[in-house]
Amino acid sequence: MSDPIFSIRTRARDSLARTGTLRLAHGSVQTPAFVPLATRGAVKTLEPRDVEALGYEMVLGNTFHLHLSPGHEQIAAYGGLGSFMRWERPIITDSGGFQVFSMGHGSVADEIKGRNRGAGAERGSNGSNGSNGAIVAITEEGVRFRSYIDGSLRFMAPETSMEVQAGLHSDIALVFDECTPFHVTRDYTARSTQRTHRWLERCLDWHERHGPADQVVYGIVQGGVEQDLRLESAQTVAASRCGGIAIGGSLGQDKPQMHEVVGWTTAALERSAPQRPRHLLGIGDIDDLLAGVAQGIDTFDCAMPTRLARHGVAIIPDPANRWRVDLAKSRWRGSQEPILDGCPCPACSAGFTRGYIHYAAKAGETTGPRLLTLHNLSFIARLMADLRAAIDAHRLAEVVAAFNAGAAPGTLSL
């Protein structure tokens, strides 16, 4: 593709925030945008028409899971992941690096991006999936591991990941990276980051020769929590032929550190690759979206809104409680309170109460998680729409402050 895939409409005057349009093979994405997870080829509990009706323009599929089952050859025979899962808009595919390496690095208890995540976890997930995959060997060539599905020995190299993603025919492919955790030494992080850079070149080489012409490849900035490594990685990725840039790896042990690491990285990217789109991997808490947008992130993905829904947690404008209310708790038994008063989502507008959601969660009725998934994703879609409008109106700081003070998306005059 010789046309630029990303055009910036408005740049904020007092931050790195910007609005823009990603123009991809299967359509456009207005940014900043949140990207819901369709990890295994479905946004859990929803149909594609539901996701579209909520206002989403792109979903994220997972290379690792889809490689193991049903396999990219099968999906390629359908014409790609979009045809297979009947999502006719853009798709971004994660490279599989995070999943492969989370098997080896194991539990990363104090890390911001996950607790006890086993193999097969999503970036930004907060729970183990009880899988039993395991890394057998990490070499310069790639990673040998056992499938969590059938225990078979598998090998994934940068070229494998790109080949799988070519078969999935996503609009955006991510390069295969080593996702270094927080608890390793600076020396390990430095060597790992160097290897990720060599793998970046191998991914781009493979894609140039064999990849779909209408697929964009994003490089991934690593470097852990080391400022110099992050800056070096940002420069290396920016200097490569990649069409967009993702930020991955360990982002620290708490939110201030995460925001600092992201800030270093986007500041560096603003100097070296100001026109290229930036994706923040596996991050999507409300406060992180607010901070990330102001730091110049264009797209985000995270398991949070869909996973919380399956555990009975609704997203509400309550910053003091991390924008969450746990409707599985017994205090909501019999409650006639709406999930969120005035919320226009399909669940709230139909009049479902916190008491019904509580009951459905206890009764194991999947209608409950579905209703909360619709609510949570609707909340975030409206939040992102508000942030885009705020940037265009040069009112981002004021609007972020309003959200941080408990404003509900869609209620500000923008």
Place this chain on the structure above:
Amino acid sequence: MSDPIFSIRTRARDSLARTGTLRLAHGSVQTPAFVPLATRGAVKTLEPRDVEALGYEMVLGNTFHLHLSPGHEQIAAYGGLGSFMRWERPIITDSGGFQVFSMGHGSVADEIKGRNRGAGAERGSNGSNGSNGAIVAITEEGVRFRSYIDGSLRFMAPETSMEVQAGLHSDIALVFDECTPFHVTRDYTARSTQRTHRWLERCLDWHERHGPADQVVYGIVQGGVEQDLRLESAQTVAASRCGGIAIGGSLGQDKPQMHEVVGWTTAALERSAPQRPRHLLGIGDIDDLLAGVAQGIDTFDCAMPTRLARHGVAIIPDPANRWRVDLAKSRWRGSQEPILDGCPCPACSAGFTRGYIHYAAKAGETTGPRLLTLHNLSFIARLMADLRAAIDAHRLAEVVAAFNAGAAPGTLSL
């Protein structure tokens, strides 16, 4: 209610079939109609707006399950089951008799209506739910049993069932009956049927004094597979003050016997209560719907379409295979065949393939069961609409023959 709740529009000339309109507290139901199950206050995997969009006008909630959790007092505080589950159209509630007695009678392996159904099964279900409830005692007064939820000792009498159903505030309440299985003696069936008749009077007495004025009570015809007992029961129920009549209990050990038992009963009801609506409990296989409509049944409920969907089975116009195709079978791996070519349901019209449904079932993605639930319920909604049109056009026999020869609903010119 002094107005008749049921008006008959067209009576077939060559069968007992009829079309009509049930006028209930929360709206009208065009008959003959299939009634999807919302056993525990949700049509599994769907929202109420989905059920409505498929063309359904009534759902069935279960007194036994909702009594145990969340309890009818809690639901009454919401204004009834419809307000609680956000279904603003008519609801029929099963009495709990079937569930209570299925705990005591246990497995009924050779019976047409169920295999290995444990406590808490639905009428017409085909599997145990692994519950551990148990009957402690059956007396003239009622039934003492242990809750499958917490093991607590519970008592259900005819009056209890009516009180619970008053709290649920359904449009149609069913009287509390003993659902006698197939394997008992004629003598047991006779005594049980007599008791059901005495309980009928107790239910009607309670409802007259305490029940909601806008709630209709249906009596239940029992009598097992004994023609004289069925006729006596039909006459007894017809002679009572009930507003409608349901057919319950053992309907035999195979389909021909079931159709015979239903035929005796509706023929008797046609003589003694020709104007009152008739509901066939727990029956809903396609061939049974076709036979039942011709025998003058007005409404049906059954777990079949929703339960099959959760097991990966799609309903298709294939009479030789019981109108079923099991998409969980490995032969559908990678299949690009549509679920049903030309089907206008949300799943088929979106282009979902048998291979995707197979994959989703294997991957445990609830989007798969949801898509099949939409497909199966859509199939049956269109079938019933066709049958209504066929009766009105005096072409029922021809249309039933076409369906039995493999015609798809919605494809006949009616």
